[in-house]
Amino acid sequence: MTLGTAMRRLFPLGSYVLLLFFLTGIWVVISPFAMTTQPSGIHWIPSTINNVVAGSLLIVVSLAGVLGYMAFELRDILREAREKQLQQELQEHQAAATH
């Protein structure tokens, strides 16, 4: 397997979409402060709390999605490589036994 194929398997289209959600989450968290809807010096208003919680959820879930998918795919790639190696060894043993 080439490096490009492995990278394509590790980062499919869905992972880029999840990265987009990660950036969206960052914007949702900082938007009350960037848009100055949260007055400075006082406790957070409900909209700020809501945005920080929802944005944090987006960040965590999207990152977990990307990393989790990558971990599962990496496990599959390693398993395939191990099975291929075992198959080659078996074929070599069989060839040696016939000769």
Next chain:
Amino acid sequence: MQTTRVTIAKYIWGMTASLIILLTGGWLILAPFALGYQPWGADWANQTINDFWVGIPVAVVALVSFALFLASLIGALRASGVLVAAQRSQPVVAAAPAQAMMQTAAPVAPAAYSDQSDLDRTLATLAAALAADLNSRRQAQASSNQQTDQTISNRRDV
């Protein structure tokens, strides 16, 4: 015996993440009204506009992402043989079933009958077998007749 290993965990993982993000997007749309920081009847506040217009694309893209992960899961299950693709009915068989059965070489049930009950499929297989047998007998008879005509013409020539 070689077995095919199906790994669906990654698709389930992606679907779960997409579903949570879909719900988060929906909540972002509803939150200004649910939490009451957007008064009814008043012009939308800046935070309401921001949450609403961020929530809609998040929900839509998460839905698309969920559908893509689901399609990938179904594709993987089909590729491994766990799921079998539905066979489409063949219009030739529907239009002229008798003719199609006569052309059947082996006693195999036509694909159009795959959605029917076991009894129907058995009957269809039986009918196809009979048609194939009849066809082969007719061909054999035709070839023997042709051979007889050839023999008679050879005798006449002698």
